[in-house]
């Protein structure tokens with residue numbers, strides 16, 4: 001019976017829709033004697049952690065793009081400890097720990113802090129996420145909780161100028177540390193990477 005009910009899957013909070021894709025009028029400007037990536041019509045809030053962030057709409061309309069991640073909602077989940085499925089709090093009110101599903105390859109060593117771009121998943125949506133999320137179907141998932149985490153890097157595309165002075169992508173989807181300002185100035189951030197501390201395998205009721 002449950003297999004039949006599960007055919008109508010929730011559209012996860014972090015998954016983008018086609019109508020949220022926006023043009024990126026990228027350009028370089030000079031700042032403190034060095035080139036910095038910007039938009040031709042950039043707003044101050046489009047920078048965070050010293051880097052420019054990919055512009056996207058927030059209407060949640062159009063065809064859902066299951067294989068992609070919405071940049072601003074992913075970042076919001078990470079900064080506010082929200083669930084990737086519902087956008088609600090992912091912190092367990094009883095323990096104060098954050099619920100997370102990680103691929104086994106990431107969560108195999110619980111002694112180390114792990115960098116990840118995967119946002120948390122609240123306790124109520126663990127089962128649904130295990131069923132629905134494409135990345136979790138590719139790798140064996142482990143349900144964990146974490147005491148905390150902190151931003152350490154951005155997943156980003158790097159840009160430069162070609163011989164004709166056009167803005168061109170030079171690297172695609174690479175991690176850039178928040179302590180690498182020379183790279184952050186050339187980066188268009190698409191996801192926030194955090195480092196998890198005190199990761200434990202979860203005991204699920």
Ligand SMILES: [Zn+2]
Pocket residue numbers: 083084085086087088121122123124125
């Ligand atoms: Zn949730």
